Amino acid sequence: MKSMAKHxxxxxxxxxxxxxxxxxxxxxxxxxxxxxxxAIAVAISYVIWGLVHHSIHKDLYFSVVLEYLAIAALGLVMxxxxxxxx
Amino acid sequence: xxxxxxxxxxxxxxxSNNQKAKLLHNSSLTLITFAFIFYQLIISFVPRFGSKILGxxxxxxxxxxVALTNAKRAQAGLSALSLNSTLSQAAQAKGADMLxxxxxxxxxxxxxxxxxxxxxxxxxYRYAGENLARxxxxxxxxxxxxxNSPSHKENLLSGKYKEIGIGVVEGNxxxxxxxxxxxxxxxxxxxxxxxxxxxxxxAVVEKPVATFIPTMAPTQVITTVEVAKVLVSPFxxxxxxxxxxxxxxxxxxxxxxxxxSKRKVARIAxxxxxxxxxxxxxxxxxxxxxAGKII
Numbered sequence: 033m034k035s036m037a038k039h040x041x042x043x044x045x046x047x048x049x050x051x052x053x054x055x056x057x058x059x060x061x062x063x064x065x066x067x068x069x070x071a072i073a074v075a076i077s078y079v080i081w082g083l084v085h086h087s088i089h090k091d092l093y094f095s096v097v098l099e100y101l102a103i104a105a106l107g108l109v110m111x112x113x114x115x116x117x118x
Numbered sequence: 119x120x121x122x123x124x125x126x127x128x129x130x131x132x133x134s135n136n137q138k139a140k141l142l143h144n145s146s147l148t149l150i151t152f153a154f155i156f157y158q159l160i161i162s163f164v165p166r167f168g169s170k171i172l173g174x175x176x177x178x179x180x181x182x183x184v185a186l187t188n189a190k191r192a193q194a195g196l197s198a199l200s201l202n203s204t205l206s207q208a209a210q211a212k213g214a215d216m217l218x219x220x221x222x223x224x225x226x227x228x229x230x231x232x233x234x235x236x237x238x239x240x241x242x243y244r245y246a247g248e249n250l251a252r253x254x255x256x257x258x259x260x261x262x263x264x265x266n267s268p269s270h271k272e273n274l275l276s277g278k279y280k281e282i283g284i285g286v287v288e289g290n291x292x293x294x295x296x297x298x299x300x301x302x303x304x305x306x307x308x309x310x311x312x313x314x315x316x317x318x319x320x321a322v323v324e325k326p327v328a329t330f331i332p333t334m335a336p337t338q339v340i341t342t343v344e345v346a347k348v349l350v351s352p353f354x355x356x357x358x359x360x361x362x363x364x365x366x367x368x369x370x371x372x373x374x375x376x377x378x379s380k381r382k383v384a385r386i387a388x389x390x391x392x393x394x395x396x397x398x399x400x401x402x403x404x405x406x407x408x409a410g411k412i413i
Binding site for chain 2 (some may be wrong): 035041046048050051053054057058061062063064071074078081082085091093096097098099100102103104105106108109110111112113114117118
């Protein structure tokens with residue numbers, strides 16, 4: 033929590049990215065290709081956010097990078113599966 | 119007792135899992151991802167083994183599609199389209215053609231344009247349009263999806279069209295039972311040509327205008343769909359499992375975050391709050407997405 037308060041602007045950027053992703057899914061509900069691009073963009077942005085944030089915080093380790101990649105990959109696989117089955 | 123320890127090891131940070139719930143370890147997350155991909159492969163391959171479990175159950179009435187379309191037109195200050203039985207027969211034939219030839223497109227694999235159905239049924243058009251929808255559970259959700267797409271909305275709310283024809287067909291497309299809605303719009307050529315005395319009439323050959331694309335299908339008459347059989351929608355099972363996994367991970371992340379913060383554990387890991395926010399977005403997307411495709 034302390035860390036979050038200290039890096040509040042970082043979290044605003046992350047929330048902005050994620051909210052933009054949700055908004056794009058709502059506004060472009062008819063365009064599956066665009067939704068897929070948005071999903072990839074948000075997942076990549078999330079990983080980059082993690083790298084930058086931990087780098088600034090000086091606690092960027094390989095296992096941390098893998099953690100962001102694993103969560104982003106899981107989210108991406110789920111969103112792609114859902115889009116392709118709509 | 120052993121079972122409780124295993125559950126605690128899986129869901130809470132402890133010494134046994136290096137102060138991080140085992141479910142949140144990279145190995146567990148990777149395993150969940152591959153298990154989900156394997157699950158999707160099973161759903162995709164089940165229909166190939168002749169199973170008739172997967173499909174989209176629907177109850178769609180062509181009259182309702184017409185009424186909803188005209189309601190949208192009325193809201194936009196446009197005149198109502200009149201239902202033309204020839205257009206409906208053409209739309210029905212287009213749907214049967216898609217099921218028989220196994221395609222989901224405006225143009226058939228053999229290059230047959232949608233407009234061929236208009237003319238095959240004797241509908242000489244000045245303007246023609248086609249909207250297609252599949253896998254929707256109701257007429258309203260299909261019309262709403264069309265309204266959300268600028269190009270389909272343009273067809274729906276076009277002042278050029280005077281008549282409408284609706285075809286609803288049910289059948290097996292790519293191994294999955296589905297319902298397809300075919301919406302044909304048209305204005306007869308005769309309705310646009312002013313009455314001119316024969317002596318003054320010139321031989322004007324004006325090219326018909328057609329927006330969006332439609333093959334003469336074998337006479338497979340399929341009427342309004344009233345699906346009584348219980349089908350498992352591939353989308354719904356994917357959505358349920360996705361929501362279950364994301365929900366569980368969010369729950370474990372929250373528990374993990376609270377306990378680590380309370381115990382003041384120093385560990386090398388990603389930001390719990392960032393993971394919660396990202397998975398929250400995935401949860402929101404899973405809830406937003408609805409079954410049904412339009413072209």
